[in-house]
Amino acid sequence: MxxxxxxxxxxxxxxxxxxxxxxxxxxxxxxxxxxxxxxxxxxxxxxxxxxxxxxxxxxxxxxxxxxxxxxxxxxxxxxxxxxxxxxxxxxxxxxxxxxxxxxxxxxxxxxxxxxxxxxxxxxxxxxxAGDWWLLLGIALALIAGSVVVVDRLARGAVNSARNLVQVAMAVGGGDLGVRIQPSGPRELAEAGYAFNRMADRLVTSRTNERELIADLSHRLRTPLTALRLDAEALDPDDTQIISLSPDEIDRRRGIRRIRQAIVTLEGEVNQLINTTRKAVAAQVAAAPETGVCDVSEVVRERMTFWSALAGDQNRNYRVAGASVRIPVPVARAELAAALDAILGNVFRYTPQGTAFEVGISRRDGWVAVRVDDAGPGIPDPENAMQRGQSNQGSTGLGLDIARRAAQSAGGSVSLDRAAMGGASVVMLFSDAEATPKQASRFGLVGRLARERGGRPARSE
Missing domain, CATH: 3.30.450 (Beta-Lactamase)
Known part of the structure; x- marks a missing residue:
């Protein structure tokens, strides 16, 4: 043609x-x-x-x-x-x-x-006659040249289209890591770039979805931990050592069933988290929710929830700096989940009766939310900050949830030794009412340590 x-x-x-x-x-x-x-x-x-x-x-x-x-x-x-x-x-x-x-x-x-x-x-x-022969030769040369050029162009276009089809078939078959090298005519090259972007977004969407499932599953650990600790505070469930009345036997059997159900539910949640994490090919930052919330209000609300459990376990606690409004650019639900994850670790991994403190500080365009405890501390802080890593037998997502919430607001999370003797977890957020400056996280953490140094924990 x-x-x-x-x-x-x-x-x-x-x-x-x-x-x-x-x-x-x-x-x-x-x-x-x-x-x-x-x-x-x-x-x-x-x-x-x-x-x-x-x-x-x-x-x-x-x-x-x-x-x-x-x-x-x-x-x-x-x-x-x-x-x-x-x-x-x-x-x-x-x-x-x-x-x-x-x-x-x-x-x-x-x-x-x-x-x-x-x-x-x-x-x-x-x-x-010589002119006509010359013109005929030019015509044949043009035709031959066009055939060669068009053949090369058509071959490149066909190869590009074939590669695009093969990669699309591979992605359709479940291989989300395959990508195409854009080549050929401009239209096919643009189609290749668009396909790669689509595949990247597909991988990110699937990864974010699985990360969200894991995070939502971990959030179930907060009320589940409270139920387990409440169940442990109940009477013993042994029905064989001493002679008991039928009603007492039924009551203790009920307590045993509650504890067994909590253990089973906790195991199922852990299994869901671990199974979801295995399906995630790489760590991809999920798109954060947009919004602004009051840190002080969230801290007061969550401490109201945890105070009952702290009273049952005879834990002294203190809340500092939560009396004034301090807005940060993070969704309220994300901040509450991050704070619950950290407090849940305190209740889960420190002995009953261990005191803790929640403090808020605001300085130089940054807001710090600090959770200190008087427990044994974290032996390997660097390893604990990695997603899915824990030496306590848990899923290891608690600190990662806090880290992601802080990073969504332009901040970070750090671990240190608390003045109370245990672990100190500091979530750093950018101040929604101030122009963010260069973060001086270590200076802020040190200042917080100096401000609270020597003050004993007390209950409120």
Whole structure:
């Protein structure tokens, strides 16, 4: 199809060019005849004799004929054309056998002669055949070149389209890590880039979805931990050591069933978290929720929830800095989940009766939420900050939930040794009412430690 198009375009251009070259050759031959005729006409006009006329006609090869006044025969031109040229006084060109004659009248006194110059067909078409062969060669070269170029372009387009189909089939088959190297025409290259972006977004969406499932599952651990601790505070569930009444046996069996159900539910939640995490190919930051919440209000609300459990376990606690409104650019639910995750670790991994403290500090465009405890601390803080890592037999997502909530507000999470002797977890957020500056996390954490140094924990 492309070769035919190229051939038509070449012919449409080369045929008129060849015809124009043919006309140029004819004009050159007629110009030469005109110059030859002009020599003879000049000699006749000057009244040259027989010798002068012969000299003017020299080199013509017998192609020049002079008709005397009144004569119309002896040459190649028809008699009528000779008479017309003589009577009209204008030059006449007439085709004859074997070529073309040019008749030019010349008047000397009252008598008119006619000069005939014959131009054979060989001179009229001289060089025309070579021009046509040259143009034909150019046309064939153009067609061959177009075939080669189009073949290469078509091969590249076909290969690009084939690669795109193969990669799409692979992604459709579940291989989300395969990508295409964009190539070929611009449209196919753009399609390749668009496909890669689509595949990246698909991977991110699936990863975020699984991360969300794991995080939501971990949030179930907060009320589940409270239920487990409350169940542990109930009476023993042993029904075999001592003699009990039927009602007491039923009550203790009920306590045992509650504890067993909590253990089973806790195991199912852990299994859901672990199974979801195994399906995540790489850590991809999920898109955070947008919004602004009051840190102080969230802390007061969550401490109201945890205070009952703290009272049951005889834990002294203190809340500092939560009396004024301090907005941060993080969703309320995310901040509450992060705080619950940290407090849940305190209740889960420190002995009953261990004191803790929750403090809020605001400085230089940053807001710090600190949770300290008087427990044994965290042996490997760096390992604990990694998602899914824990040396306590848990899923290890608690600190990661806090880290992601802080990072969504432009901050971070750090671990340190608390002045109370245990672990100190600090969530750093950018202040929603101030222009964020360069974070000085360690200086802020040190200042917090100095401010609370030497003050014993007390219950409120």
């Amino acid at each position: 492309t070769a035919a198009t190229t051939a038509v375009a070449a012919l449409a251009f080369l045929i008129p060019l060849g015809w124009e070259l043919r006309n140029d050759h004819r004009e050159q031959a007629m110009s030469a005849a005109e110059r030859q005729s002009a020599k003879v006409v000049g000699a006749l006009s000057a009244g040259a004799g027989a010798k002068g006329l012969a000299a003017a006609m020299a080199g013509s090869g017998g192609r020049v004929k002079v008709y005397a006044p009144g004569a119309t025969t002896g040459g190649r031109a028809p008699a009528d054309e000779v008479r017309q040229a003589a009577s009209s006084g204008s030059t006449v060109t007439q085709e004859v056998d074997g070529g073309v004659v040019r008749l030019e009248p010349v008047t000397a006194g009252t008598r008119t002669s006619v000069v005939e110059v014959f131009v054979p067909d060989s001179e009229l078409s001289a060089g025309t």
